[in-house]
Amino acid sequence: MQHIPMVDLVGQYNKIKPEVDAAIQQVLSTAGFIGGPFVKKFQEDLQKYLDVKHVIPCANGTDALQVAMMALGLKPGDEVITTSFTFIASAEVIALLRLTPVLVDVDMTTYNIDPMAVERAITDRTKAIVPVHLFGQCANMDAILDIARRHNLYVIEDNAQAIGAEYTFKDGTVKKSGTIGNIGCTSFFPSKNLGCYGDGGAIFTDDDALAEQLRVVVNHGMKVRYYHDYVGVNSRLDAIQAAVLDIKLAHLDEYIKARQKVAAYYEKAFACTDRIVTPKTADFTTHVFHQYTVVLKDVDRDGLMQHLQSKGIASAIYYPVPLHIQKAYRDPRYKEGDFPNCEYLCKHVLALPIHTEFNEEQLEYVTSSVLEYIR
Numbered sequence: 091m092q093h094i095p096m097v098d099l100v101g102q103y104n105k106i107k108p109e110v111d112a113a114i115q116q117v118l119s120t121a122g123f124i125g126g127p128f129v130k131k132f133q134e135d136l137q138k139y140l141d142v143k144h145v146i147p148c149a150n151g152t153d154a155l156q157v158a159m160m161a162l163g164l165k166p167g168d169e170v171i172t173t174s175f176t177f178i179a180s181a182e183v184i185a186l187l188r189l190t191p192v193l194v195d196v197d198m199t200t201y202n203i204d205p206m207a208v209e210r211a212i213t214d215r216t217k218a219i220v221p222v223h224l225f226g227q228c229a230n231m232d233a234i235l236d237i238a239r240r241h242n243l244y245v246i247e248d249n250a251q252a253i254g255a256e257y258t259f260k261d262g263t264v265k266k267s268g269t270i271g272n273i274g275c276t277s278f279f280p281s282k283n284l285g286c287y288g289d290g291g292a293i294f295t296d297d298d299a300l301a302e303q304l305r306v307v308v309n310h311g312m313k314v315r316y317y318h319d320y321v322g323v324n325s326r327l328d329a330i331q332a333a334v335l336d337i338k339l340a341h342l343d344e345y346i347k348a349r350q351k352v353a354a355y356y357e358k359a360f361a362c363t364d365r366i367v368t369p370k371t372a373d374f375t376t377h378v379f380h381q382y383t384v385v386l387k388d389v390d391r392d393g394l395m396q397h398l399q400s401k402g403i404a405s406a407i408y409y410p411v412p413l414h415i416q417k418a419y420r421d422p423r424y425k426e427g428d429f430p431n432c433e434y435l436c437k438h439v440l441a442l443p444i445h446t447e448f449n450e451e452q453l454e455y456v457t458s459s460v461l462e463y464i465r
């Protein structure tokens with residue numbers, strides 16, 4: 091029986107092993123584990139790749155979001171609008187900082203935050219919007235930036251799932267995801283599209299003053315050594331991770347193409363049934379397919395997952411419970427039924443394996459196994 095995992099990080103590593111091993115060895119032999127030339131080089135290469143003025147590396151994607159909100163000076167009681175259909179980190183840091191998470195519903199075709207719902211959720215306490223570029227395609231940033239401008243709000247992009255995606259504005263300008271709002275945040279968690287071999291994250295901005303403040307916050311609120319002007323955090327990307335990331339960054343576009351090829355194969359294979367709704371890419375963005383998430387119609391999702399598992403094929407539900415229904419985030423402002431799109435998706439989505447190492451035979455095996463159950 092074949093074994094098809096959600097991601098194949100071992101296969102990916104084996105292809106770049108000599109480069110990666112040499113780079114790690116170099117870090118070990120210099121013992122420069124924190125900061126130093128590897129972190130600086132990766133930071134500069136990522137700035138070039140993204141065409142952004144500042145990249146501030148940090149310890150993980152959750153920290154990136156938290157640091158962004160701290161650097162913007164958001165205060166307890168300030169409202170931050172985000173989507174109810176995302177990984178918990180997007181809302182977690184809002185709550186941790188005693189800001190008020192304001193959740194809204196998503197667009198049914200892209201699964202991304204619905205700009206009209208954002209507009210309706212704005213009050214005089216609203217300070218920021220956190221669009222999440224879910225599964226690998228950008229949210230509608232023309233509409234979100236327009237709302238932000240009219241209401242004087244910050245935009246923090248949660249770009250953990252979409253690094254490398256490109257957004258085309260109405261005027262034809264193209265920007266990389268994460269460089270569109272005031273601040274972009276990403277994660278280098280191993281399974282992310284640009285993943286390291288442990289934890290890592292980064293924050294992007296074109297704003298010089300904001301970049302300086304972000305650097306202060308990630309480093310204990312310290313500008314001059316041992317003089318602390320702010321309450322900060324300790325959030326660093328270590329040199330081994332930076333060395334690995336710099337090698338993988340050079341392969342990112344090729345990794346994205348490999349994911350897009352898998353997506354195209356799935357799309358074609360599932361065109362024969364209307365019980366599998368394949369992901370649609372909005373016309374203003376490319377899709378880097380961090381996940382390949384389909385919506386199942388009149389299909390027993392648990393049954394399909396079990397069927398796939400019996401054939402050695404992994405599948406996963408991102409995400410089974412909307413944020414407004416999560417126990418820790420229960421709030422009298424929200425109840426079940428408030429965000430119908432989001433709630434529908436949580437009940438019907440299924441993510442199929444997608445990664446950089448698929449071959450045709452494996453794809454045929456996955457798609458025929460899925461269709462065998464559907465028919």
Ligand SMILES: *Cc1c(COP(=O)(O)O)cnc(C)c1O
Pocket residue numbers: 150151152153176177179180222248250251276277278279289290291
């Ligand atoms: C992975 C992820 C994060 C958090 O990143 P970590 O590095 O795991 O802290 C935040 N937001 C989204 C949407 C993610 O997918």
